[in-house]
Amino acid sequence: MTEVISSARPAGAPGPGGEGAAMGGLAGAAPPLQIVPLAGIPLVGAALVGLVVALAVNDLWPLEFFHVVGGGLWTGIDLFLGFIIGPVLGRMSIPARVEFSKRFMPKMVLLMPTLVIITLTGGWQLARHVGNLASSSPNHAWIIASFVVVGVMAIVALGILEPANLAVLFELRKPVPNGALIGKLMKRFIYTAGITGAMQVATLLIMTHLASS
Numbered sequence: 001m002t003e004v005i006s007s008a009r010p011a012g013a014p015g016p017g018g019e020g021a022a023m024g025g026l027a028g029a030a031p032p033l034q035i036v037p038l039a040g041i042p043l044v045g046a047a048l049v050g051l052v053v054a055l056a057v058n059d060l061w062p063l064e065f066f067h068v069v070g071g072g073l074w075t076g077i078d079l080f081l082g083f084i085i086g087p088v089l090g091r092m093s094i095p096a097r098v099e100f101s102k103r104f105m106p107k108m109v110l111l112m113p114t115l116v117i118i119t120l121t122g123g124w125q126l127a128r129h130v131g132n133l134a135s136s137s138p139n140h141a142w143i144i145a146s147f148v149v150v151g152v153m154a155i156v157a158l159g160i161l162e163p164a165n166l167a168v169l170f171e172l173r174k175p176v177p178n179g180a181l182i183g184k185l186m187k188r189f190i191y192t193a194g195i196t197g198a199m200q201v202a203t204l205l206i207m208t209h210l211a212s213s
Contacts, residue, residue, distance in 0.1 A: 033173045035170070036106065048118075051117070071123070071200075073115050074115040077112070079200065080197075081193035082194015082196075083197070095179065123146075132210070146203055164185050165189055
């Protein structure tokens with residue numbers, strides 16, 4: 001049926017199936033989607049090796065570097081996704097969302113888990129290095145509060161964001177992706193990132209307090 005409709009319609013015109021049908025025709029001719037961008041693996045490996053070296057050296061500057069840089073990127077990306085990309089994505093057509101997802105979501109497979117690992121590991125070791133983990137430390141209560149906040153954010157990032165990301169990518173690999181499902185998953189990914197971004201504001205308040213004390 002699809003072939004008959006396509007032959008009776010000029011190239012590029014949407015069929016009765018609307019955007020989903022047009023998207024399906026494009027998907028059939030597209031090469032298989034690469035879920036994990038192989039070009040990014042060396043960069044992730046280098047970042048993790050650098051983190052291991054910083055932990056082994058256990059000096060203040062490298063620990064602060066990984067914790068602050070990782071946390072800053074994590075915060076910035078979450079806020080950008082939730083409050084900039086989210087509203088824009090909601091106004092895009094389904095085929096446009098699919099094309100955006102194909103280029104954007106594979107990068108997030110590597111980026112977000114790496115930032116979470118770097119930020120939390122560097123922050124834990126940094127707290128140990130400066131003595132804030134000791135119950136006698138005046139900053140101990142602030143550290144516990146930060147652990148609660150970032151623990152929730154890590155669960156959200158690895159337990160909700162990453163599965164939604166992978167679900168989008170596996171759907172995109174199908175011969176005819178479900179555009180409505182992809183749009184729903186993308187909204188879940190973007191809005192959840194916005195929630196964690198808002199939670200990041202609490203960590204910024206805590207971290208700036210610790211840095212000034």
